[in-house]
Amino acid sequence: xxxxxxxxxxxxxxxxxxxxxxxxxxxxxxxxxxxxxxxxxxxxxxxxxxxxxxxxxxxxxxxxxxxxxxxxxxxxxxxxxxxxxxxxxxxxxxxxxxxxxxxxxxxxxxxxxxxxxxxxxxxxxxxxxxxxxxxxxxxxxxxxxxxxxxxxxxxxxxxxxxxxxxxxxxxxxxxxxxxxxxxxxxxxxxxxxxxxxxxxxxxxxxxxxxxxxxxxxxxxxxxxxxxxxxxxxxxxxxxxxxxxxxxxxxxxxxxxxxxxxxxxxxxxxxxxxxxxxxxxxxxxxxxxxxxxxxxxxxxxxxxxxxxxxxxxxxxxxxxxxxxxxxxxxxxxxxxxxxxxxxxxxxxxxxxxxxxxxxxxxxxxxxxxxxxxxxxxxxxxxxxxxxxxxxxxxxxxxxxxxxxxxxxxxxxxxxxxxxxxxxxxxxxxxxxxxxxxxxxxxxxxxxxxxxxxxxxxxxxxxxxxxxxxxxxxxxxxxxxxxxxxxxxxxxxxxxxxxxxxxxxxxxxxxxxxxxxxxxxxxxxxxxxxxxxxxxxxxxxxxxxxxxxxxxxxxxxxxxxxxxxxxxxxxxxxxxxxxxxxxxxxxxxxxxxxxxxxxxxxxxxxxxxxxxxxxxxxxxxxxxxxxxxxx
Amino acid sequence: xxxxxxxxxxxxxxxxxxxxxxxxxxxxxxxxxxxxxxxxxxxxxxxxxxxxxxxxxxxxxxxxxxxxxxxxxxxxxxxxxx
Numbered sequence: 001x002x003x004x005x006x007x008x009x010x011x012x013x014x015x016x017x018x019x020x021x022x023x024x025x026x027x028x029x030x031x032x033x034x035x036x037x038x039x040x041x042x043x044x045x046x047x048x049x050x051x052x053x054x055x056x057x058x059x060x061x062x063x064x065x066x067x068x069x070x071x072x073x074x075x076x077x078x079x080x081x082x083x084x085x086x087x088x089x090x091x092x093x094x095x096x097x098x099x100x101x102x103x104x105x106x107x108x109x110x111x112x113x114x115x116x117x118x119x120x121x122x123x124x125x126x127x128x129x130x131x132x133x134x135x136x137x138x139x140x141x142x143x144x145x146x147x148x149x150x151x152x153x154x155x156x157x158x159x160x161x162x163x164x165x166x167x168x169x170x171x172x173x174x175x176x177x178x179x180x181x182x183x184x185x186x187x188x189x190x191x192x193x194x195x196x197x198x199x200x201x202x203x204x205x206x207x208x209x210x211x212x213x214x215x216x217x218x219x220x221x222x223x224x225x226x227x228x229x230x231x232x233x234x235x236x237x238x239x240x241x242x243x244x245x246x247x248x249x250x251x252x253x254x255x256x257x258x259x260x261x262x263x264x265x266x267x268x269x270x271x272x273x274x275x276x277x278x279x280x281x282x283x284x285x286x287x288x289x290x291x292x293x294x295x296x297x298x299x300x301x302x303x304x305x306x307x308x309x310x311x312x313x314x315x316x317x318x319x320x321x322x323x324x325x326x327x328x329x330x331x332x333x334x335x336x337x338x339x340x341x342x343x344x345x346x347x348x349x350x351x352x353x354x355x356x357x358x359x360x361x362x363x364x365x366x367x368x369x370x371x372x373x374x375x376x377x378x379x380x381x382x383x384x385x386x387x388x389x390x391x392x393x394x395x396x397x398x399x400x401x402x403x404x405x406x407x408x409x410x411x412x413x414x415x416x417x418x419x420x421x422x423x424x425x426x427x428x429x430x431x432x433x434x435x436x437x438x439x440x441x442x443x444x445x446x447x448x449x450x451x452x453x454x455x456x457x458x459x460x461x462x463x464x465x466x467x468x469x470x471x472x473x474x475x476x477x478x479x480x481x482x483x484x485x486x487x488x489x490x491x492x493x494x495x496x497x498x499x500x501x502x503x504x505x506x507x508x509x510x511x512x513x514x515x516x517x518x519x520x521x522x523x524x525x526x527x528x529x530x531x532x533x534x535x536x537x538x539x540x541x542x543x544x545x546x547x548x549x550x551x552x553x554x555x556x557x558x559x560x561x562x563x564x565x566x567x568x569x570x571x572x573x574x575x576x577x578x579x580x581x582x583x584x585x586x587x588x589x590x591x592x593x594x595x596x597x598x599x600x601x602x603x604x605x606x607x608x609x610x611x612x613x614x615x616x617x618x619x620x621x622x623x624x625x626x627x628x629x
Numbered sequence: 630x631x632x633x634x635x636x637x638x639x640x641x642x643x644x645x646x647x648x649x650x651x652x653x654x655x656x657x658x659x660x661x662x663x664x665x666x667x668x669x670x671x672x673x674x675x676x677x678x679x680x681x682x683x684x685x686x687x688x689x690x691x692x693x694x695x696x697x698x699x700x701x702x703x704x705x706x707x708x709x710x711x
Contacts, residue, residue, distance in 0.1 A: 232680040236639045236706060244638035245708035251635065252705075253687045269652075273638065315708065435689070457709045459682050463691045467679040467707075483689050517709050581687035581701075 001025045002212040003065055003532040008037070009107045009129065011122060013196050014055055014114030016131045021111075028108075029537065030622065032545045033064020034506040035091050037109045038080035039552035042089070043626045046113070048559040052084035052188075053170065053195035055115035061102070061161065061201065062110075064508030068103030068209045069532045071217045072224035072520050073513020075100055075287035077161065077178065078505065084195075085172045085188035085349070085404050086424040086449040088566070089556040092175070092189055093453075093505055095287040095295070096182030101159040104205025116197035121149065121162075124203045134199035139165060141342035142177045143309055149202045162200035163190045164344040166392045170194050171402040173349035173427075177341065181285065181295060181311030185346045186426065187448050188404075212534030220520075220528050225291035228519035233467075237294040237512050241284060242315035243273035245430075246323075253580035254432035257323045258378055259355035260421055260572050263432065264580035267328025271318055280330055282308055287510065294512050298334045306334045313337035313347070316452075319430030320351025325358060325384055332381035336388055343392035349404060352427035354387050356405040357397070359419040365412055372396040421570040423450035424562075431457065433573045434586040436483045437593070438494045444569040444597060445498075447553040453511065455497035458483035458490075460516050471515035474522055474539070475500055486592040491599045503546035548621040551604070551613050555626050558612050567597060567611075630660045630698035632667065638706030640681055643673045653701070664692045667702060682707045 006028075008021040031040050038060035042048070050056040059081040066074045077099035083090025102110065106127035119134040132152075137145050142164045150158050159178060167174035167190030174190035175183050184190075193199075211217055228234045236244065249255040250268045257265040269275060280300050286293030296312035313321065313333055321327065321336040340347045354376075360366040361376040368375060372390070374383045374397075390398025400408050406425045409416040421428045426449025433440030442454035460468025463480045475496045481489045504511050507529075514520045520528075522539070529537055557566075569588075576587040601608045605617035618624045635653045636644045648654045658667055664683055668675065678692050684703040685694060696702065 232639055232677055236680070240638065240706075242708055244706040247637040248682055248705040248708055251637065251684055251687065251703040252682070252689070274641070452709075457707075459689060459707050460709070462689055463693075465679055465692060470679065511709070 001028055001065070002210050002534045003069055004028055005103065005106050005108050005209070007107050008109045008111060009124070010111045011129070012114045013112060013116040013120070013198060016116070018129050028065050029535070030545065031549070032506040032542070033067065033508050034062050034076070034078035034093070035080055035553065036506045036545060036549045037062040038078065038091070039549060039556060041111050042080065042556060043552065048082065048556050050082065052082040052087065052192060055196070056113065057082050057192055057195070059112045059189065059192050059196065060109060061112070063099040063103050063108055064506060066529065066532050067508035068100040069211055069217050070221055070289040071528050071532065072221045072228070073287070073290045073292060073510040073518060074508050075290060076505070076508040076510055077184065078508070079176055079184040079189045081189050081192045083187040083189065083448060084170070084191050086426050088424055088449065088560060088562055089447050089553045090187035090189055091448045091553070092184035092186045094176070094178060094182045094184040095510055096159070096178040097288045098159045098161045098178040098203060099508060100288040101203045101205050103209055104207055105203045106205065106207065110201065112196065112198065115195065119197045119199050121198070121200040121202060123153070124201065126204070126206055137199050138168060141165065142180055142344060143307070143342060145200060146180060149200065153204070155204055158202050158204045160200050160202045163193045164342055164392070166343040166345040167191055167194040169392065169394045169402065171345060171391060171394070172404045172407070173346040173353070175344050175346045177344050180309050180341065182287070183341070183346070185348065186451065188346070190344045211532050213531040216531035217528065220524055220531070221289060221291065223524070224513070224520055229291060231519040233517060234292060234519045237292050237518065238284065240273045240277070241294045241296045243276055243296065243318065245315040246318055247272045249430070249432070252435050253577060253582040254435040255323050256319055256430050256432060258326050259324060259359045259419060262579045263577050263582060265323040265326070265328070267326070268323070270328040271322045271330060271333065276330060280306070280334060281312070285311065290510065290513065292512060292518065300331050300334055304331045304335050306331070306338050310338045310341040316430050317347040317351070320348045321384065324351050324355045324430070326378040327381045327384060329381050332385065336384055339385065339388045339392070343388070345388065345392055348429050349427045350388060350391065352421065353391070353401050353405045353408065354384055356408065356419050357387065357401055360412060360416055365414050365416050370397060418571070421572050423569065424448070424566055426450050428570060433569065434577065434588060437486050437588060438490060438497070440569050440573055440588060440593060441491070441494050441596060441600065442498070444567045445600060447557050453501070455494055455501045456516050461493060468516035471521065472497070472500065486589070486596040488599060491596050491603065495600060495603050499543050499546045499550070502550055503542050506546060506549055544621070548623055551617065551621055552623060552626060554606060554611060554613060558610070562611070564609055564611060569593065631655045631657055632696050632699065633701045634667070634671065635701065635703040637704070640673060640677060640704045640706070643671045645671060658696065660698070662696055664690060664694050664696065664702065667696065668692070673704070680707060681705065
């Protein structure tokens with residue numbers, strides 16, 4: 001098979017040793033990449049019951065069979081490990097440049113175990129691996145670290161996946177940054193790096209990856225750059241990135257506001273797409289070889305300074321550090337985003353944890369004294385910025401909040417848990433399941449905690465004219481489904497969409513490049529895979545690989561002891577809206593939701609109580625070995 | 630009959646001339662008109678509607694839905710991620 005190195009780097013930080021695992025074509029074809037690679041090693045070589053902060057936890061940095069090829073939107077770096085936030089299988093994808101660079105450096109993935117005695121970073125260049133002292137980097141923010149490592153090696157093209165103080169200080173939602181503006185944001189995997197005393201992995205590769213039909217790959221990228229960028233999706237993503245969602249959700253009465261107590265924000269005009277475009281937005285950036293360049297960049301240079309090197313807030317961040325906190329100052333949101341990025345804190349969990357603290361404060365569960373003299377009220381941007389500093393350094397109230405909102409509520413007691421909105425301990429993202437029930441299914445069912453990127457959202461499948469329905473029809477979608485429905489048709493739609501989106505993830509593709517969100521079609525995706533690998537891999541085989549990885553994640557969680565009660569959606573979403581156009585309506589019917597969840601388990605051939613896949617299902621997927629215990 | 634129209638995201642360029650500061654305008658349409666009829670009046674190409682989240686009084690609606698007087702119709706961009 002072309003397009004791969006056939007080599008996976010395995011690093012033991014405790015022994016300061018590494019080995020190279022050479023895998024044949026069968027492995028790549030079966031597991032494809034991303035979580036597929038990661039779960040293979042996590043099942044084979046780690047005890048799922050270990051403490052996430054123990055040396056025995058594994059952290060896998062994975063590309064895929066496609067990553068590294070100069071095709072459209074295939075830059076993704078998947079990081080997996082046991083999550084300190086959820087205590088379950090953890091996974092997060094990032095864009096950027098690191099995964100393609102690793103591939104050029106000779107490896108398809110890096111599997112890290114152990115704990116270094118002192119802070120170090122890994123330096124991987126063209127197949128060579130060095131353990132380098134990082135004591136001079138510990139405590140530094142990401143911009144400084146990237147600069148120092150590049151200086152040390154005299155090479156500006158080095159790419160660095162790294163943690164700042166948030167990861168070092170084991171903030172349970174610490175993330176991993178590459179090129180300062182791309183993040184493996186969720187599940188607290190940056191804190192796992194911190195627990196291993198692993199400050200960074202720096203990579204540089206100068207070799208080209210051999211592709212089966214390089215010209216064809218480049219032709220597909222040229223199509224995306226020219227014709228694809230003329231499509232509505234291409235134009236919109238390039239111009240506005242994800243910012244248009246602020247207005248979309250507000251118009252639907254479902255923009256998370258004041259810790260989800262409201263669905264519309266009075267300050268929306270100040271934080272919607274147009275407002276950013278007309279003020280502090282700068283030219284957007286992109287990822288490796290991708291012509292779409294959807295990444296936002298902002299710059300502020302007055303009483304508050306915001307460094308454009310750290311990119312800009314995406315929709316999720318505008319929601320979590322803006323409307324959710326009732327902050328309508330773009331400068332504050334931009335600064336909050338920059339601080340999270342420098343310190344490597346996930347902006348969703350950071351914002352949601354601060355929103356939780358604000359609601360506790362407003363209701364007398366936290367006092368000014370508890371909060372180190374800060375007035376932690378909704379709308380107080382200065383307090384939010386101070387809290388981000390405190391969380392990253394675990395100072396004062398920040399030490400409590402660094403545990404995440406669920407654990408903080410347990411410590412505060414007094415009923416504080418009613419202000420927490422999470423699944424498996426991971427704070428919910430900025431899409432309201434009350435206006436698109438499939439999003440509720442993703443939040444509840446994602447093995448790695450509430451996530452909004454597990455499947456395309458219901459809104460694109462509501463009519464035969466919807467772009468989502470039209471472009472993904474070859475997956476077997478037979479009819480449009482109402483966004484509010486929880487019928488068997490909705491569960492079937494969700495099942496197909498989840499498997500497809502998982503496929504996009506394990507291929508290392510970005511969902512903003514491919515249908516239904518991006519311009520590249522299913523047919524073009526299959527052409528691309530053939531052009532990179534030289535192999536005819538059918539859609540059926542690919543979808544099966546994706547479903548296999550979903551089963552593998554589920555079994556990993558089975559082994560830890562997670563059950564149906566862990567797939568529980570926050571109570572908030574079963575309540576009606578209390579403001580805006582949907583006042584008095586919207587609450588999801590709990591019984592219908594539970595029935596839909598159960599139907600999904602049955603579609604997956606998982607026991608509806610224990611969630612164990614049937615043995616025959618594992619045999620069908622060719623992974624009986626993961627349950628040989 | 631009159632309906633209120635709100636246009637955002639990739640469809641903002643189709644805002645009519647009387648679009649106000651509070652981000653909407655009144656549009657006169659024949660009674661019995663559907664969303665598609667309204668979109669034609671606003672000169673929104675039909676293919677763009679595939680990418681739009683169309684809300685009537687904040688609830689997602691099919692483009693063939695018949696409108697009533699005083700309905701608020703929002704055309705916004707469908708977005709999944711971020």
